[in-house]
Amino acid sequence: QLTLKESGPTLVKPTQPLTLTCSLSGLSLSSTKVDVAWLRQPPGKALEWLALVYWDDDKHYSPSLKNRLTLTRDSSKNQVVLTMTNMDPVDTATYYCAHRLYGAFDSWGQGTLVTVSS
């Protein structure tokens, strides 16, 4: 059974970059066709899809954030890393990684709350 877990800083200063790691267990990135996405949810608001990396390393980003996002697949560590540059208080949210099934997301991490504040 696939499980995902997000890790990274809980507090980031404005203009600084954010790096989040999604660690997978139960499936191997190097031997299984696993697609992983990042999504976020500001407090009390709706879900927003950020980025997706396919098993073959093909990547897609939200156009509104594309210039700020970078996805990296590390098969040796079974991790997917999201980097977001130039953080702003409006980026305060719970960030989730999730496994893509046909386009829907069938397994989610518990999420990590990131606050952007000086």
Add this chain to the structure above:
Amino acid sequence: DIVMTQSPESLAVSLGERAIINCKSSHSLYSSFIKNYLAWYQQKQGQPPKLLIYWASTRESGVPDRFSGSGSGTDFTLTISDLRAEDVAVYYCQQYSSYPYTFGQGTKLEIK
């Protein structure tokens, strides 16, 4: 971007009754090759979303058959029959027909 609009924003339903949540997309989500690229999620307070339905009407493994999805093209419905207290949550629809994937604004379901 495809805009997903849910209605109502909130609803209160009595235990044992039926709850109906609607989702409308700004573009058709239908493909004659594969069907409708629409999913439904349930999110309880303090938890990540849980996938209920994909391909508009295919129930995820382990999801009770009280939950059903219907619709095609641009209009979709999530129906929860025999409402139980544990169904209190926010429900989201999501399209995966084209990038960027987009979600509805959510519908908050409460017990009357």
